[in-house]
Amino acid sequence: MTKPVFSIQEAREADAYTINEVGIPSAVLMERAALAVANELQTNEAFDLSKTLVVAATGNNGGDGLAVARLLFVQGLDVTVLLLGNEAHATVETQRQLKICRHYRIPIVTTIADFAAFTTIVDGIFGVGLARPVEGAFAETIQAMNASPANIMAIDVPSGLQADTGEILGTAIQAATTVTMAARKLGFTAKSEPNTGHVIVADIGVYQPH
Template sequence: MGATGRLLNGNFDLSKVLVFAGTGNNGGDGLAIARMLHVRGVDVTVMLTGAEDHTSTETAQQLKILHYYQIPVIPASTDLTGYTTIVDAIFGIGLDRPVEGKFADWINAINASSAKVFSVDVPSGLNADTGEPQGATVKATATSSFAYAKNGFVTDQGKQYTGQLYVEDIGVYLDDHYEG
């Protein structure tokens, strides 16, 4: 079952969903989830942490598709009133420095909201290798991790951030190798 399936499994109130997306590929995964929820009739809004013309190639492609579907894409904000589920797609394994400033404000707002939080690949702000928070870090209700459970998710500290952990098969494995 993919990440979207975890959201559709009945444990999340999907009356009004917010996808909080970064401009890297983790955000792109969030945008793909937004589209899949939209085509299933879910009311979904996307908040983007940066400018639309400063996204990764994959994320730019996903944005184009969202615009085709007329899914609302608005600037990131700390006003999260009314959302029943928040999909956290700000940072994944590309986190490379502590989370500060407006990113910390957004993550603190996500943690303070009454919505359930579903993290894409990694709870944003968590160092996936060590399980240590790098500044403000999302505390998820559940996390769908792609391909394998990161080392940091099995530490006592890491588990406090991932919530229920799912591992999604995306067709890549740790022992993949090529013989040529």
């Protein structure tokens, strides 16, 4: 049984234990995370998938986002990916997901002129381990996402939110819904609700060390 709340450290330890000791590959966990998010997007009436933007950076949270984009795209939905950061620095799993997206010819862009053109935005920028203030193009993108009339779904943790404290690190996503993996995070409190929105915990098969 997973405990109801994870700290950042506990989330990292549970991921590592699941991958290294239990033997569930990280690619499988990423697919299960993406399936949980895609399912919520498709069943939650708050999200209009007429024109969806997935905003992904180069860490594994971005890999989750890329997998979500593909799951929606193969069902015939209109999906665009906004890729932030230096692709050369992408994690192994995110590079894998980029390759898959390109195989399917999913539109991947590095700038967006008008965020208001989208009906739903998926936040796959920063994951659970963000430790410093969001600055520069990342901050500008988060602010533009928040200014859009589209509802935002955050993957695991709203980007810019410190997952242990709920503190906003410079600026943070204001999500309508957050699908968080394995357990709620310590920083998900009443104070952080304007950023997390409604929190859904997805069981993706992550196990805590015993």
